[in-house]
Amino acid sequence: MNITATGGADHDAPIDPAHGHSHGPLGKLMVGAIGIVFGDIGTSPIYAFRETFAGHHTLAPDSLHIYGVLSLIFWSMMTIVTLKYVTIIMRADNKGEGGSLALLALINRSTTEKKRWNAGIIMLGVFACALFYGDSMITPAISVLSAVEGLTTVNAGLQPYVIPTAIAILVGLFAIQSRGTAKVGLLFGPIMLIYFVVISGLGVMHIVDHPAVVLATINPLNAVQFFLVEPVRAFIAMGSVVLAVTGAEALYADMGHFGRRPIKFSWIYFVMPALLLNYMGQGAMLLSMSPADALETVKNPFFLLASEQFRLPLVLLATAATIIASQAVISGAFSVTQQAIQLGFIPRLRITHTSEKAAGQIYIPVINWALMVMVILLVVMFGSSSNLAAAYGIAVTGAMAIDTVLLAVVLFSLWNWKKWQAIPLLIIFATVDILYFSANLLKVPDGGWFPLVVGAVVFTLLTTWARGRKLMIDRMNEASLPIEVFIKSASTSAMRVPGTAVFMTSSPNGVPHALLHNLKHNKVLHERIILLTCKIEDVPYVPVEKRAHTQDYGAGFYRVVLRYGFMEEVNVPGELADLTSCGPQCRMMDTSFFLARQTLLASARPGMAIWREKLFAWMLRNAESAMEFFKLPTNRVVELGSQVEI
DSSP, X not given: OOOOOOOOSOTTOOOOGGGTOOOSOHHHHHHHHHHHTTHHHHTGGGTHHHHHHHSSSOOOOSHHHHHHHHHHHHXXXXXXXXXXXIIIGGGOOBTTBOSHHHHHHHHHHHXXXXXXXXXXXXXHHHHHHHHHHHHHHHHHHHHHHHHHTTHHHHOGGGGGGHHHHHHHHHHHHHHTGGGOSHHHHHHHHHHHHHHHHHHHHHHHHHHTTOTHHHHHHHOHHHHHHHHHHOXXXXXXXXXXXXXXXXXXXXXXXXXXXXOHHHHHHHIIIIIHHHHHHHHHHHHHHHHTSOHHHHHHHTTSHHHHTSOHHHHHHHHHHHHHHHHHHHHHHHHHHHHHHHHHHHTTSSOOOOOEESOSSOTTOEEOHHHHHHHHHHHHHHHHHHOSHHHHHHHSSHHXXXXXXXXXHHHHHIIIIISOOOHHHHHHHHHHHHHHHHHHHHHHHTTGGGTTHHHHHHHHHHHHHHHHHHHHHHHHHHHHHHTOOOHHHHHHHHHHHSEEEXXXXXXXXXXXXXXXXXXXXXXXXXXXXXXXXXXEEEEEOSSSOOOGGGSEEEEEEETTEXXXXXXXXXXXXXXXXXXXXXXXXXXXXXOGGGEEEEEEEEEEEOOSSTTSOHHHHHHHHHHHHHSOOHHHHTTXXXXXXXXXXXXXXX
């Protein structure tokens, strides 16, 4: 399985403003980034500290455990988020875009001479993408549910209304996706700014009562002491501590929207200090209480930071923040799906644009409703954010470990770092990843199986589609006729009719099946015949001047290859109208588009297991039609069927 790589501009080329990347004052971009990028990691204080002490594996809220956990949270943020993602991985952008698939495309494009690497690396990258879908189901469920559970700190009698309220919020959130979030999105930044200021203020109020917590948090010896005194409990606690850094990969994935600097500055100077102040405040509050009171308070310390009269406003603010975090995850799922479609891992799906101004604001109905069903199922199945926390973490730590492997390839193959520079860093990252991942494996019986099952199913679908598509193209190419031979024989014997015929073909070589079928059944050829191939590059955007490549075969035959980036939308009629190298301008009323619709026949031929061939055939039948995907005018399309054995 491979991604078609056909080159592109230099890796260090500046981001083109026309490609939907945000440009403007740093402060404005930072506010935008705070509203979109940091929702997931920003809402972690609602449940991460609580889960470490009052989750499935309880810890006594004493100084040894509180200082140890706070130190683990601080150094995890510094190592995983600040050093690994913000400082290093975010430098590995693919023409400004980030995320596992963009990084995978960058590696694939830049290491073409080392193909022995590629199969394994691509599999890892695709699995990271598959795990993301499991994660994007759990994040909205745990975030919204944990915020709504805050109602019980206002009034314990509201407990029966928690799940119905959470489901109502989630259904509403998914229901508005088709209308777009451009207008509401303007409020995301200010709301998250207020949220971070409030949670840091609440933390400071309690740190004042116990200032020793600040030095204790940044002292790594407290984490070491926790491991030395209670190694088993400390190891188990890591499974909950990791909840404090979930969302770190979102900083990299959303880089294309805001750029590296605004995200880096927002994290280092605003978001990370706010989060740490809140965690330290939760610890300080527990340390200033009697053991009995601390045991009760640790069941929901985030909301109990606020005095009683301010608790309901805090619940409402936290709920707004978790809705914003969920929105970012849903938008991320749409974006990743679009990239996967363009890179050939997912069948064509219906994609609608919800904003005329922002190219990145898209809506994919199938993904939206599938996510909604799974998220609501999770809320009902697990019943509380504490139970959901058992399912959370394993997908995140798995994806983080894969990112470390991909980073190793980047350091050695792309950036050519010296071994003495790269190996110590990679050892630190790999050690942290392995510790967190293995601690989360303990959660598998309690719910950790869920993201693994989702990841395995999605991985099977992605790899089946990519493999089946390659086999199908190979089988069709086996029977392909050289275009020069065809032109020589057909142009002299077939009758020519006025107009232009565009034959869509996935291969830039040979004669398309649709052209052979058309000649066989209709016995005519149009005056002008264009053999059109759309190729998706391993870069997010292709410059307009490099979009079209034309070859004139004579006798009215032309081959046109249109190149698009994996973040771009394909628009064939628009490109043809602008084409000047194929004779007169293409007028849609004189142009007919011919598409081949393949019916797959599963066979015992080597290539794929029969069950995967049948799965691929089902995916092919249910894919969005090429007519919709390529924006072809419905009254100008002719579909010709053929059967292919794979």
